[in-house]
Amino acid sequence: MTTERPTHTTEGVDLRHYTAAQARDLRNEVKQIFRGAYIEAIESGEPFEAPEAFMTRFDAYTDPSRASGFDLVMARIGDEPVGQAWGWPLGPDSRWWNGFQLDEGDPTTYTTETGTRTFAFSELMVRKEFTGRGIARVLHDELLDRRPEQRATLLVRPDNGRAYDTYLRWGWDRVGVLRPSWPGAPRFDVLTCQLAAA
Template identity: 40%
Template sequence: MRRTLVDIHVEVRRRDFGLTGPFYAAERFDERLSGHSSQPGWETVVAYDGPEPAGFAYATPLGTGTRWWTAMTTPLPDGYTTETGKRTLALNEIVVRRPWRGTGLARRIHEELLAGRTEERVTLLVNPKAGDGKVQAVYERWGYEKIGEQQPFADSPVFAAMMRAPLHR
């Protein structure tokens, strides 16, 4: 399964969206995947069309010692970043291959991933340049709001940090 996730990620991020640089390399994504998947509560949903993998999403609850909020470029209100391991789910990745884009598959994967979750809210980071802003607009249609920006890695882009609360809408 790991190879499938890495291959899809590279295909979509680098080839389709033209996102380049070390941050988008297969090895770096594989490192992030290892870190995320080793956390308690990590979950993934992979969609198939027959034998062909069409896309995936995965998420991890933010624990009490999370570094998720440390890279914010603007401060958030007091208590906003307090995590318990049950308060906020981080949607780490959602990726759909080109032949299945525009079919509603991303939304179905997203909702399937959230369906059994009990966290209060869900957060994600999106590269505002992805799809010339269209990807961020999709998240806004799904009920996410931009709460600020962050750059979690020295070689990563500055991402729009978004939140959807409550988790289920």
């Protein structure tokens, strides 16, 4: 039996936090949200955007041997899962920065991790039929507001104008580019923001 951290409710949207082990128990709901949020990307036929590829990455992120500090926030309206966000703190041996090209400065200094310096904001998605209600912002803030790390980082596709503009509006800044080692991964822009609780 899993235990849940305290519930936060905003305008009918119920938010709950889950550890990696708890998130693995929600695998079907995680996949349902992805399928409902990335309809066009899935239909593009890009292997990286296939539900199976996404779930392979999810399984790796929640692997008990490497998921220290993983935090998933899932949004529900009633019993319906409508959105999710997750991430984890980067440890000294993290591969997150592999292949990173910093726009300015020394990339070695920039990417040195301690386990308390950077939170990797890996995913944020809301099913299409529930967009336009502020759920993405609520998920974003719920995941990040109480993080103890100094900063957060995320990857965004340069051609995803809507998401990119939203992140910039929410206080994120571009610092470089990165192509993850996942098969078929595109090149992403790397954004960071300072965390208020740090």
